[in-house]
Amino acid sequence: MKAKSADYIQLQNIYKSKARQDVAEVYARVQELDARLQRSIKTPQNEVEAFCKSAAYVKLVRGRPPHLAKTFLSWDDRAGFAANNLTNPDSLTLLYIAFLAYDNFIASQDTTNGHSQNESKIEQVTTHAFEILKNLLKEAGETIDEPEHTEVKETLTKHIDELVRADGGELHNIAAATGGMVAQEVIKVITKQYVPVDNTCLFDGINSKTSVLKL
Numbered sequence: 573m574k575a576k577s578a579d580y581i582q583l584q585n586i587y588k589s590k591a592r593q594d595v596a597e598v599y600a601r602v603q604e605l606d607a608r609l610q611r612s613i614k615t616p617q618n619e620v621e622a623f624c625k626s627a628a629y630v631k632l633v634r635g636r637p638p639h640l641a642k643t644f645l646s647w648d649d650r651a652g653f654a655a656n657n658l659t660n661p662d663s664l665t666l667l668y669i670a671f672l673a674y675d676n677f678i679a680s681q682d683t684t685n686g687h688s689q690n691e692s693k694i695e696q697v698t699t700h701a702f703e704i705l706k707n708l709l710k711e712a713g714e715t716i717d718e719p720e721h722t723e724v725k726e727t728l729t730k731h732i733d734e735l736v737r738a739d740g741g742e743l744h745n746i747a748a749a750t751g752g753m754v755a756q757e758v759i760k761v762i763t764k765q766y767v768p769v770d771n772t773c774l775f776d777g778i779n780s781k782t783s784v785l786k787l
Contacts (some may be wrong), residue, residue: 595624636787655709659723662783734778770784
């Protein structure tokens, strides 16, 4: 494609003129909102200009409260999404359920009595995990006893075996990797640059896989 400088400048002016028009419309709307809300400090025009300039990269992130140690938790509108991911080999949803089950087990223990034996611990964590899985599938309109969920339960059991075997221990390389991920997200929030992780981030250190899920 060939273009003369005059043609390029003319085209550039068209885009600049439209951009100024858009900024003026948005700023007028912002002024209306400021007046309606009776704000003492009005929104400066340069902020509106900066917003419009980066509008193509703006993203709304709605966080959710974390699932704490609860066997009977509600998945609400996330049930269908989570249930569909159970059979996806690239998803870490089952690892998330295993972590929840392990947290439930730890929360239910009396720390003054020391740790239970591994075999008993695996059974108890598995019970928590299958209860969480059953509730999830029930909210999604499915049952845990369906044939297609046999492999799901086997994979979940493997995750639990690994968590119990580790018993809360942290490897230096995994701690460094997860610490770096957390630091990166904090920097994003503080500097207000780039899009932070939207909801739940899971890291599988065994297979070096990371997954971000809206759970």
